[in-house]
Amino acid sequence: MAWDKIYLSQLVVIINLIKKGNIENGHGALKKFDEYLDDVKYLGQFSSDNWDKYWRKKVYDFAKLFDDVAERHAGRFLRVLNEKLKVIGDSEKEVIEFIKSELVYHYETKQSNLLKQFADFVHQYPDNPEFAQNYSNVLFENNYFAAAIQEAEKTLLIEPDNKVFLESILNKERGYFEYLLDQNDIKAAKKLLQNMEKNERYIKRPNFASQLVVMRDRFRDIDMIFKKIDGIDAIVRKSNDREKWRYIEIFGIFSAIIAFVVVNVDIAIAEKLAFGERLLLMVAMGAILSIFAITISYIFNKDDGKFFLKPKFWVLIILLVFVGVMIAFSQFSNFAEFYSFFFDSTRNINLTAKL
DSSP states (O other): OOOOTHHHHHHHHHHHHHHHTOOSSTTSHHHHHHHHHHHHGGGOSOOTTTSOHHHHHHHHHHHHGGGTTTGGGHHHHHHHHHHHHHHSOGGGHHHHHHHHHHHHHHHSTTOTTHHHHHHHHHHHOTTOHHHHHHHHHHHHHTTOHHHHHHHHHHHHHHOTTOHHHHHHHHHHHHHHHHHHHHTTOHHHHHHHHHHHHHOHHHHTOHHHHHHHHHHHHHHHHHHHHHHHHHHHHHHHHHHHHHHHHHHHHHHHHHHHHHHHHHHHHHHHTOTTSOHHHHHHHHHHHHHHHHHHHHHHHHHTSOOOSOGGGSHHHHHHHHHHHHHHHHHHHTTSSSHHHHHHHHHHHHHHHHHHHHO
8 A cells, every 4th residue: 555644644643642641541542553553554565665764753753652751551552563463464564563663672672582573573574674773773782783783784775865774874883883992992993994984875975974084083092092001001011021130130149149158158268278279269259150140131131232332241251251261270280380381382372473
């Protein structure tokens, strides 16, 4: 049956009766609603021509009354709908199911089986965007954001210029965008925003494009904040690492000092060593432990590219040379013998060079 304006005007009358609290008397909203269903069922299966957009919006308004004004009467209106569905033919049920789905969505929005109910509606009426729209809303409210947006896309395949559907999918994508930012998923939020900025349905509509500009500014601010936070975290981690290795370095130095004291005590009380030998051993031990401490310092401090310019590097070289000389000296019974060996070796090298 073709669209008739009377379907809109009759529904307006019912809405006004509900707002006035006139529900039950002979001319009340319930009676009018039952009679209205007998008329509107003839609209038949969905088509954009027969299912007037203004009438559908008025159905939304009717259902929203059961969020607040008529919440306690919702069950009675649902019973009228269910009774009507039992006695009418299959070809007439789609309109009644649409009205029922809107009422159920607003009245039973917290019911656990709502997802299944609307999935069944979509399965039964795959070419009706209104059921896909409500299913998308329920998915979104249960945090199935990607699935909700995917379902909302189906509504635009059927009615690409429907302003209600366009605004709905924009709001869902914006909501998903905000959720991703709240979850610190910057990469996913950026990808979603980039896809939206490339979408023709937003680009060619100035009022939608302006909202994308707001989203871009918000993303830029959040991204900047996260970069600053990451920078601060990096500085804190670097500082913590530096302090940790600093403690290890200090521990190594104190260990070297303790070892130096303990060993030198043993050297000092050794009866078989002459004073000069004791002194030499103490100096050698000090040099070895200093090498140990400097090596620990290099191991647990990151090289900044100026390894050879640091004074402690040259101190390390001098100590290594000194220890090498001490080891060489230890092969001789006294300094005179070492002196003679050193200069005899030097003289032989010079003679060989002259020959």
